[in-house]
Amino acid sequence: MAKEKKEKKGIVKEFKEFITRGNVLDMAVGVIIAGAFGKITASLVNDVVMPFIGWIFGGADLSKLNIVLREAVMDGEEVVKEAVTIGIGTFISTIIDFIIIALIVFLIVRAFNRAREAAEKKKAEKEAAEAAAEEPAPEEPAAPTTEELLTEIRDLLREGK
Numbered sequence: 001m002a003k004e005k006k007e008k009k010g011i012v013k014e015f016k017e018f019i020t021r022g023n024v025l026d027m028a029v030g031v032i033i034a035g036a037f038g039k040i041t042a043s044l045v046n047d048v049v050m051p052f053i054g055w056i057f058g059g060a061d062l063s064k065l066n067i068v069l070r071e072a073v074m075d076g077e078e079v080v081k082e083a084v085t086i087g088i089g090t091f092i093s094t095i096i097d098f099i100i101i102a103l104i105v106f107l108i109v110r111a112f113n114r115a116r117e118a119a120e121k122k123k124a125e126k127e128a129a130e131a132a133a134e135e136p137a138p139e140e141p142a143a144p145t146t147e148e149l150l151t152e153i154r155d156l157l158r159e160g161k
Helices: 002-020 022-056 088-134 146-159
Strands: 067-070 073-075 078-081 084-086
Touching (some): 002 022, 022 088
Antiparallel strands (some): 067 084, 073 078
16 A cells, blocks of 8 residues: 555656646647637638638538438427438538648748758858867968078079979
8 A cells, every 4th residue: 555655656746747847838838729729720711711612602501511311300390310411511621621720830830940940050150150260270381491492493403404
């Protein structure tokens, strides 16, 4: 029993450490924002895009576009068996919703990658400039002295050149 209690305290402590890490909190914020963003895109698709597409196709409400496989069985006004339908309109709305979210995520990741590449390039340029500033300029060869020049001229004259 004491071992279980000790183990539970260890698990609680470990979970607390896990939860308080910055990455987990960032992820939680991301999930909350993603949920809200999902509602925004669903509204955009259902309230703006789909009615517009329906208007283009002659005023049809595409969200109610279904393929009925089996009609509902009625007993007077009471439904005995529900209708079996394939919700094509809902499926199309969900696909459009997914494409919009995927496009926005792609654009965010693309912008992030470009910003990171620019920062890395700037850092590399800065490091190269610092390295160049630290390295002494290569020494130019010393000019020959007058004595060396005269000796070279003498030797050339002896050779007959």
